[in-house]
Amino acid sequence: MDISRPSDPALEGAALPLAVRAGALGRHVLRRLARGAVDLALPPLCMACRAAVEEPGCLCARCWSRVGFIERPFCDRLGTPLPHDFDAAEGPAVSAAALTDPPAYGRARAVALFGDVSRDLIHALKYADRLDVAAPLARMMARAGADILADADALVPVPLHGLRLWRRRFNQSAALAQGIGRAAGVPVRSGWLARRRATTPQVGLDRQDRARNVAGAFAVPEAARGELAGRRVVLVDDVLTTGATIDACAKALARAGAARVDVLVFARVVDGRVVDGEAAPIS
Numbered sequence: 001m002d003i004s005r006p007s008d009p010a011l012e013g014a015a016l017p018l019a020v021r022a023g024a025l026g027r028h029v030l031r032r033l034a035r036g037a038v039d040l041a042l043p044p045l046c047m048a049c050r051a052a053v054e055e056p057g058c059l060c061a062r063c064w065s066r067v068g069f070i071e072r073p074f075c076d077r078l079g080t081p082l083p084h085d086f087d088a089a090e091g092p093a094v095s096a097a098a099l100t101d102p103p104a105y106g107r108a109r110a111v112a113l114f115g116d117v118s119r120d121l122i123h124a125l126k127y128a129d130r131l132d133v134a135a136p137l138a139r140m141m142a143r144a145g146a147d148i149l150a151d152a153d154a155l156v157p158v159p160l161h162g163l164r165l166w167r168r169r170f171n172q173s174a175a176l177a178q179g180i181g182r183a184a185g186v187p188v189r190s191g192w193l194a195r196r197r198a199t200t201p202q203v204g205l206d207r208q209d210r211a212r213n214v215a216g217a218f219a220v221p222e223a224a225r226g227e228l229a230g231r232r233v234v235l236v237d238d239v240l241t242t243g244a245t246i247d248a249c250a251k252a253l254a255r256a257g258a259a260r261v262d263v264l265v266f267a268r269v270v271d272g273r274v275v276d277g278e279a280a281p282i283s
């Protein structure tokens, strides 16, 4: 999938008077030069808060301490943190939530709890054309999902509908999947899952409405079914909220014959809480 960097309108405007005289090739070269000069002039900035940092693609100490990283022990199904005194010696632990309301996917893994810092990072990627944050976030996701990636056959990004993809110019889940694929050596198969119809944005909908909104919205294209059958798939998205979208995707892949569907996201909401500040209290 082509995820080339969208052009910067401000930069193009600056280079325009010269570029018009220089013609198409010159315009291209000038743009590249202008961009290089800007890259050199700017000190590296924190991916979340834009404070100065040592090197590009990292977080400042303050943001790092507020990420809310998910560490063991966590629920093997949902990837949600378990109480710190939980005895993991017995093997993979499953939370009560996963037992009473099992997800359509096998196992989910997330780098962090959804909170201020993860929201800033994801918004930068999603709405501000900050493709520079895709690779660092993807590397963090590859580490958090090491166990589900180890024997995975393919990564499948959650697809955006055509119209929204056109408006936003790129699919952030596909950008993350490409980075994870590079870090973990797992191929990306964007064509294995398609959005059949546009859905209203999930923001502001409750759990039931979200499930209704996405029911039947995803399907495996006929041409991909042969290749998908029997494969172990990892679905990739930026955030897992109620899980309605991810569940709808997992069901579509499983119905089409996937042997296993796991999930890898950057951040996930736990118990509807949004994390602010230091490590989230786990009850």
Ligand SMILES: [Zn+2]
Binding pocket: 046, 047, 048, 049, 050, 051, 059, 060, 061, 062, 063, 064
């Ligand atoms: Zn920061």
